[in-house]
Amino acid sequence: MEQIRVLLVDDHPSxxxxxxxxxxxVMGVQIVDQASSGEQALALVPQVQxxxxxxxxxxxxxxxxxxxxxxxxxHPHIRVLVLSMADDDETxxxxxxxxxxxxVLKGSRKAELVRAILAVHGGEALFGPSIAxxxxxxxxxLAKREQGFPELTVREREILSLMAAHMTNPHIAERLALxxxxxxxxxxxxxxxxxxxxxxxxxxxxxxxxx
Numbered sequence: 434m435e436q437i438r439v440l441l442v443d444d445h446p447s448x449x450x451x452x453x454x455x456x457x458x459v460m461g462v463q464i465v466d467q468a469s470s471g472e473q474a475l476a477l478v479p480q481v482q483x484x485x486x487x488x489x490x491x492x493x494x495x496x497x498x499x500x501x502x503x504x505x506x507x508h509p510h511i512r513v514l515v516l517s518m519a520d521d522d523e524t525x526x527x528x529x530x531x532x533x534x535x536x537v538l539k540g541s542r543k544a545e546l547v548r549a550i551l552a553v554h555g556g557e558a559l560f561g562p563s564i565a566x567x568x569x570x571x572x573x574x575l576a577k578r579e580q581g582f583p584e585l586t587v588r589e590r591e592i593l594s595l596m597a598a599h600m601t602n603p604h605i606a607e608r609l610a611l612x613x614x615x616x617x618x619x620x621x622x623x624x625x626x627x628x629x630x631x632x633x634x635x636x637x638x639x640x641x642x643x644x
Contacts, residue, residue, distance in 0.1 A: 436463040437554045440483035442474045442500070443467075443516075444492040448539075452487070452516075459547055471495030471503075478508060485554050488533070490517045490524060498524075498531045505532030512553040516546070535559040582642065584626045592619045596632060597639040 439462055443449050449467050456462050465481040468474035472495050474486065486504060490497035501513045514535040515528045525536055534553040537546055537560070552559035582590060588609075595605045606616045620632070629635045 435461065437461055437550060438463050438465045438482060438484045439550065440465055440474065440477065440481060440486045441467045442469075442471070442486060442492075442497070443489040444469050445489075448489075455543055455546070456550075462547070462550060471497065471500030474500055475503060478504065478511065483511060485512045485514055485550055487516050487550075488513050490515060490519055490528060498527045501528060501533050502531040512556075514549055514553045514559075582627070585623065589619055589623050589626070592616065593623055593635065593639050596620070596623075597636050 439456065441449050441452055441464060443452070446469070449469075453464055453467070456464055465483055466477050468477050470492055474488075475495075478486075486501075488497045488501055492500075497515065497517070501515070504511055504513055512535075513531075513533045514537065515533045516537050516539055517524070517528075518539050519525070520538055528536060535549045535558060537549045549559045582593070585593065591609070592605055595608065600608065602613060602616045602620065605611070606613045609616075620635075623635055624630070627635055627638055629638060
């Protein structure tokens with residue numbers, strides 16, 4: 434049977450030890466090494482050549498999101514499976530934008546974790562039940578928002594949703610890695626397409642449409 438080579442990345446030795454004890458008996462899964470930080474993980478990857486990286490997010494130094502982004506960029510064949518305590522929208526979507534192929538909460542059952550490892554190794558994306566429910570709710574809401582403002586582009590809808598969340602133009606620019614001028618142009622286009630005069634009116638219309 435082909436062995437799935439797994440690298441554990443977590444800053445808590447006791448948690449890594451428990452994870453090792455949990456996964457070591459699993460046929461087809463081989464724990465090739467452990468890392469206590471994002472920096473250490475990036476240094477180990479070329480040496481141990483994992484297929485799957487089990488990635489914590491909240492670590493001192495380089496966090497799991499940035500580590501995931503660099504891993505996916507430099508080693509696109511490696512699959513990152515997030516194993517985290519965090520289940521808030523911002524953290525989940527930041528990990529997915531960075532390139533994580535799955536997201537499972539710490540404390541999940543062994544069968545769920547093993548299934549996630551097998552799935553992401555096989556090229557699928559897999560999320561724990563609560564994360565999957567959150568994603569489903571997000572995309573259902575996204576579909577409704579798209580129906581509400583079909584005249585807006587995807588980027589304009591994204592910016593409008595951030596405006597509705599009380600984010601300023603500079604914050605939106607930072608969140609989406611855009612220039613301030615680009616964001617201002619998008620905001621002007623939103624005003625024109627929604628036939629509103631200012632930000633307050635745009636936000637009111639957005640919230641009435643479920644943003």
